[in-house]
Amino acid sequence: MKNHKKLIIGISITLSLMVLCFLGIRIDNTDNKKTFFDSTKVYAQTTDDVDEKLNTIMDELEELKKSNPIIAMSSSPYAIVEEITSYDELVNMGIEAVKPMYDILYKRPDAGLYEYILAMAIEEITNQEYIYDVDYGWSNALEFRLCYERKVNNSSDEFEYLMNSNKISNENKKQKITELGVFVVSDLLDELDKETSIFSKEEIETLLQQIIQTVPATHKLHSVETIEEWRVDNEQIYRDLKKLNKTEY
Known part of the structure; x- marks a missing residue:
């Protein structure tokens, strides 16, 4: 499904800016890892696993920036996740991980690369096509949420x-x-x-x-x-x- 995306030029430029901003800011990699979803809610164990995978994705993105800056600065998140093994692990968590991931998107006002990758994972797990605009599908996490609903x-x-x-x-x-x-x-x-x-x-x-x-x-x-x-x-x-x-x- 991800191969069917048609990102228009304006979206590519926007995503390029997302990448530049995103790779310059990463989650604190100390013992106090950021928790993206309230673990007191249901799916506690799955939520912990999602948090761990997301932090690992951040680590891999930082390494990718050093080892392959051309891909890291790519305007397409699809090219980026091809180089990130933790993304596949996130998707392989399956349908029970969708609620924690969607709730993360619901609580975050941002619509950058990080949120885009989360939306991509939900799209791939649910095996559905989400159309906000017939020309390009959806271009950011906010549009994805509207498509999901x-x-x-x-x-x-x-x-x-x-x-x-x-x-x-x-x-x-x-x-x-x-x-x-x-x-x-x-x-x-x-x-x-x-x-x-x-x-x-x-x-x-x-x-x-x-x-x-x-x-x-x-x-x-x-x-x-x-x-x-x-x-x-x-x-x-x-x-x-x-x-x-x-x-x-």
């Missing part, structure tokens, strides 16, 4: 439309629901709990399986695990994806 609301509305439509075959509905991805997992779980549905329970479980397997996650739904077993540790994670933009701070 729009995606949440549109996905739920689209799911409801598909379930109630008499003009679309059930097979086409299932294909479109799968394309809606992680943001309709909670809707599918609600549908699974209903006494009656246009889909059988087996069909709903298959849809859940198809969606969940498309994103990084520590606890994926495997064939040897029943949906009820999977729900114990994972249901709230997917429900929280749709509550992030409603969190009060």
Whole structure:
């Protein structure tokens, strides 16, 4: 998905300035590492891991500035993260890391390179495309947040439309629901709990399986695990994806 970005010239210049400012300011690398998310909230362990990865990314960016200044000063964050192994580790933390990362963005008023990298990770983990402008997608973290909220609301509305439509075959509905991805997992779980549905329970479980397997996650739904077993540790994670933009701070 990141290969599909089309950054216009003005955005490239802006991001270049972000890089210059960002690489000149790094997190204090003493024992008092900065904590970006309140660890007293839920996801405490995951939040600690996210904090650690973010500080490591800062360290790697500083080293990149010395070893490869051409890449470090690149106008494209996508070129920069290709050189940072900690970014891949952040993405590989999976879907349970999205809430801590999004809450960091929610609480930070800045829209620099640091926030841009966080937004990139969320985009990659959720396996969704976020469109603020048809010409370039989104250009900063503030635009990404608006895209995220729009995606949440549109996905739920689209799911409801598909379930109630008499003009679309059930097979086409299932294909479109799968394309809606992680943001309709909670809707599918609600549908699974209903006494009656246009889909059988087996069909709903298959849809859940198809969606969940498309994103990084520590606890994926495997064939040897029943949906009820999977729900114990994972249901709230997917429900929280749709509550992030409603969190009060």
